[in-house]
Amino acid sequence: MNETRKVIAIEVLRYRPELDEKPFFQTYQVPFTEEMSVLQGLLYIKDELDGTLSFRWSCRMAICGSCGAMIDGVPKLGCHTFLRDYYPNKLRVEPLAHFPIERDLVVGADDFIGKLERIKPYIVPKEPRTLAEGEYLQTPAQLERILQFSSCINCMLCYAACPQYGLDPAFIGPGVLALLHRYNADSRDSARAERMELVNAEEGVWSCTAVGYCSEVCPKGVDPANAVNQNKTTSAVDYFVHLVRPKGAGR
């Protein structure tokens, strides 16, 4: 193995509300190896250089969604981004944009979780079934319609990427709209109408200005922009249906 270990400078945004009037950058010199992720760099800082640096992390394999941060200005998962790709330049790590900073790299996730809770993120069955009746049948094609959108790990990178969410925090936002679409598109579900009220509302899909950056930064290929777009179409159809068929009219 290489005896001369490379050292990379990691510039981290620090903010401890009890101590610091405003955020500032602190630079750490981190020795690294080829396979080391940005998260491992932060863990090195925490263990060896500065125990007071706070950040969220857990699985190390891009599935728990904890370690999102702005890495050189781009929303990324720390565990899935590698120091070698930044060397010999320094690297800047900041908390996810558009969220309030609680401390250092930790942002408040309450808004995201609150939105997730609002969209009825569960199956409201079309035809209730007992367990003894077994599973609902769902063809691979029907599954395919929801699989991509059900792959969201709630890492919130798409919110940090979304200019509209930055301007108007009332916007439901890409990740939660993708999940909403996931349930609406599920062959077992019947709550589409209730969810569409949220989709059609001002903070629903029409807030989206179709930048598409959300899909670009998604680490799981969920493509929330596609979900939002599909719902714009459905929302528009709903609108016209509403015009031609007043509420209360039969099918």
Next chain:
Amino acid sequence: MHVFKSDVAIVGAGGAGLRAAIAVAEADPSLTVALISKVYPMRSHTVAAEGGAAGVVQAHDSLQHHFDDTVSGGDWLCEQDAVDYFVAHCTEEMVQLEHWGCPWSRKDDGHVDIRAFGGMKIERTWFAADKTGFHMLHTLFQTSIKYPSIKRFDEYFCCDLIVEDGRCQGALAIGIGTGEFTLIQAKAVIIATGGAGRVFRQNTNGGIVTGDGMALAYRHGVPLRDMEFVQYHPTCLPGSGLLITEACRGEGGIMVNKDGRRYLQDYGLGPADPWPRKKAMELGPRDRLCQAFWHEEQNGRTIATAQGEAVHLDLRHLGKKKLHQRLPQICEMAEAFLGVDPVDAPIPVRPAVHYTMGGIQVDIKTASPLPGLYAAGECSSIGIHGANRLGSNSLAELCVFGKVAGSEAARFATSTTAGNSTTIERQADAARQRAMKLVNRSKGSERISVLRNEMALSMERGCGIYRNGTDMQATCEKIDELKLRYRNVEVGDKSSVWNTEWLLAIELGYLLDVAQAIAYSALNRKESRGAHQRLDGFDQRDDANYLKHSLAQYADAGPPRIDYGRVAITRSQPGTRAYGAAGEQAERDRKHGEAIDE
């Protein structure tokens, strides 16, 4: 101090905790559930499970087969009554998840698909591509939102249990975002905090898997059972230990050494062909596969990589289409972490610590010996895994026994009254002061990371795939020493908001207690069984002396006391554990024997 009064408090909101919370809510919506988790529920480590969850569905399969696979897989250290309950309830729980929206992979006819798994005689592993734990966890979390009686305490770190009047009556938690303490009073408490893989160095576990609930119950006098049985998973990335699912082999992947030989045939798992074949070769149980790796490494037949020795997991013959459809996450991980595309090249893998078979001792109803305290999931030892867990039994366990824990805790809470608030609050205040001592005292002399690394290295040395008395003794002494040094651990961060250094110090305390229970339980078991393999003259299973559970009892100062408890054997007498051709022969003999008996 804030006080929240609940009926049932649940510590941990992974698969088992969420399933338990839903079970309480469904049993009685008037009961208030406090669901406490140090991370948002969907970050819990259930999320990282990949391969699948067991549940008998095929006509030629049976509960008896699932029972037999599990009990022999566990080297007969299983609680057979618990296994019976388990196999009988897996499938309905899998169907329940399906009703709740879990995107199980499907067959063309719309029915749920299943795949083969190690040590399982017949395909019965339900899966959602290779992200089964992820999908189960998100399904459970999102479904839990439906129930208004579940009050979540997200990012609340449990630092003690409240035991008053001889029963568990709540938990004390630190709001991570504020540093403030909340006493969560409860009539019943369920622990569902998962395993303790971070006790070891190379492991598949997330940073949060620090044995919190095990240590808390243990400190309050509840025995930790069978802790010496620590599962190594045979296919993990060298260095990081990240998990490469057993489903790779379930789908037909093979493992070869540096000479390109499918070396498992040299360890009683062959013959190599025809392949794929159940309960043979790469679809043998995890303990046997890890032991085979160890021998290959000793004999210089492994492959050197920058992160240590490895063997090759070869998936190339499965073809791009199948790999992308069935194992998309594995493809993604191999690419990101190794720069390897499994379509074109084999993946270097090696064993890493994956799962704790043992845990908080509970009975078949998930009740611990401490009244009012229940446990479910990896933190618990209900006894279904014995000395070696079969892949896909743990995700099923979360659901089956998470539900039981919820129903039982609800029943207990309904039949009891809340305790005396004054004495409970006094207790909570004492616990708060103990937790605060770590930050309040002046400078300590021991660094958290140094103690943690020394522990992990020593555990790997003494309690690895093969063990011997000398090394285990050294590990026991090392952990004793680290526990003493821990008294001077340094927490430089004195702030309240998101003081993760403080939490790391508390977690280190949990890890050390669990490590001590593992090491002493291992040292005292003078036989080889399942994942506990000794090379120092105790290399055989010894049913006469050790067909019993280890029970580690916490001691305030000094090492734990190791007691033993009997194993519930109902209808499967200990037999020879054989796989491959030997296993097939043993089965023929058994059938022949039964035919003669009749």
